Amino acid sequence: MNQKKLYKLVESIASKHFSSERELLISVINQIIENEDIKVTGGRIWKLNIDKKSYNILYQTGNFEKLNPGFELKVEDYPMFSLIDQERTILGDETNEELLEKGIFKYSASGVGSKIKINDNRYYEYLLALNSDKIDDKLGLNLSIIATALTSHIKQRRYSASASHLKADIDKARQLQKSILPEHEYNFGDYEIYGVTDPAEIVSGDFFDYIEAGREGERLGIVIGDAASKGVGAAAEAMYISGALRMAIGFEIKITPLMRRMNKLVNKIFEDDKFASLFYGELLMHKSGLFLYANAGHNPPIFYEAETGETELLDTTGPLLGPVPNAPYYIESINFQKNDILLLFSDGITETANTKFIQYGDERLINKLKEVSSLSPKEIVVTILEDVVKYSKNGSYTDDKTLVVIKKIS
Numbered sequence: 001m002n003q004k005k006l007y008k009l010v011e012s013i014a015s016k017h018f019s020s021e022r023e024l025l026i027s028v029i030n031q032i033i034e035n036e037d038i039k040v041t042g043g044r045i046w047k048l049n050i051d052k053k054s055y056n057i058l059y060q061t062g063n064f065e066k067l068n069p070g071f072e073l074k075v076e077d078y079p080m081f082s083l084i085d086q087e088r089t090i091l092g093d094e095t096n097e098e099l100l101e102k103g104i105f106k107y108s109a110s111g112v113g114s115k116i117k118i119n120d121n122r123y124y125e126y127l128l129a130l131n132s133d134k135i136d137d138k139l140g141l142n143l144s145i146i147a148t149a150l151t152s153h154i155k156q157r158r159y160s161a162s163a164s165h166l167k168a169d170i171d172k173a174r175q176l177q178k179s180i181l182p183e184h185e186y187n188f189g190d191y192e193i194y195g196v197t198d199p200a201e202i203v204s205g206d207f208f209d210y211i212e213a214g215r216e217g218e219r220l221g222i223v224i225g226d227a228a229s230k231g232v233g234a235a236a237e238a239m240y241i242s243g244a245l246r247m248a249i250g251f252e253i254k255i256t257p258l259m260r261r262m263n264k265l266v267n268k269i270f271e272d273d274k275f276a277s278l279f280y281g282e283l284l285m286h287k288s289g290l291f292l293y294a295n296a297g298h299n300p301p302i303f304y305e306a307e308t309g310e311t312e313l314l315d316t317t318g319p320l321l322g323p324v325p326n327a328p329y330y331i332e333s334i335n336f337q338k339n340d341i342l343l344l345f346s347d348g349i350t351e352t353a354n355t356k357f358i359q360y361g362d363e364r365l366i367n368k369l370k371e372v373s374s375l376s377p378k379e380i381v382v383t384i385l386e387d388v389v390k391y392s393k394n395g396s397y398t399d400d401k402t403l404v405v406i407k408k409i410s
Contacts, residue, residue: 003145003297003320004277004347006230009035010149025126026059028150032130033062038142042131046073046109053118055081055127062131065102075123082121084111088272088323089144105406107136110147110270113154126150144323151273152228185378186210187219189285191336194377195224195344195404198385200335205234206346206400211249218285222248224298224344224404225278228320233274241266241276241321257278259294259318259329267325275322279314279344283388289336289408294329296321299347302362304369306339311366314342325353336408341380343369345405348399349384352392360391377405 013031018024029043042062046055075081080090089110094100111124128147132139186193192316195208211221223245227237244265248258266276277302281293300313318329354361372383381403384398388401
């Protein structure tokens with residue numbers, strides 16, 4: 001399952017009313033196991049007991065032999081637990097004799113909730129462990145996304161009672177964010193570019209930017225991203241990432257190490273329930289039309305070839321920024337010909353829904369792009385955005401919407 005879709009699945013489950021955190025966690029783990037796309041056969045939830053310096057079994061489900069209700073794991077017996085503070089998720093070989101007798105030979109564990117210091121180490125309030133026929137890096141990444149979403153909702157529950165939104169501060173945030181967004185229109189060599197963000201609230205977690213790169217401005221960086229949280233917090237994260245990216249590009253860092261550094265930065269600076277998707281590509285002042293890019297878990301942009309009328313999706317080349325600090329990233333490339341178009345967008349475009357809860361979707365967006373491909377970038381953006389807004393009128397789902405169109409005009 002796509003990482004952002006997995007996050008949104010957990011988000012949709014966790015956003016319902018629950019009387020306790022335990023009820024929330026149990027509901028999420030049960031519905032994940034029922035989802036055939038995730039391929040999880042069972043799971044356990046462990047809760048940290050500060051006084052005993054141990055994790056106690058809180059809930060377990062699946063087709064495996066159950067542990068006794070009072071079963072606990074001493075943190076001192078599991079040095080790997082302290083690594084979860086840094087890595088978020090760990091996979092390993094089981095060493096506990098009682099667990100081995102139960103047929104549990106490998107484990108996966110990811111931290112959920114706040115971190116609590118015991119002696120010189122920090123431990124998450126909860127550990128989420130999933131069973132699968134294959135305990136591998138893919139399971140580990142999925143587990144990190146699930147744990148990130150759960151942590152976000154647990155913190156939101158705790159903050160909601162005391163949270164207050166000060167209008168003056170929000171107005172300042174809105175003005176600050178508006179001041180750092182680029183101009184909508186931009187020309188670079190043979191390319192025309194137009195972008196816009198339509199926030200769902202006063203401020204947006206979406207962002208885009210055009211960044212001149214190289215000593216003579218022979219390259220242009222095109223950025224679109226989406227901070228996963230909502231409101232002022234998401235806007236602050238978006239502004240920080242955008243500013244950090246501008247600074248990094250100024251140091252002439254190549255795309256692959258750039259993405260690795262941005263990932264480590266998001267993981268280090270922001271709370272562990274935060275992450276962002278990011279697409280970064282570079283246009284070159286060269287007749288070949290070469291465009292190099294890396295996609296960190298963002299919605300795959302749509303590349304439209306004018307000569308054939310065919311489209312190609314620029315799929316992810318690495319995971320979302322934040323949950324997995326040491327994740328690898330790779331670059332890919334395409335070549336623009338005259339009148340070719342690249343459409344970058346946030347999930348607020350395709351996931352917006354009508355009154356029947358049917359999403360706008362990728363296919364509808366591709367067809368609309370083909371329909372308006374002869375127009376200028378500005379006209380393409382405006383037409384698509386109007387179509388999305390019209391489609392979702394009176395619908396229940398709303399999110400930030402961002403569109404950026406790049407068109408080679410000669």
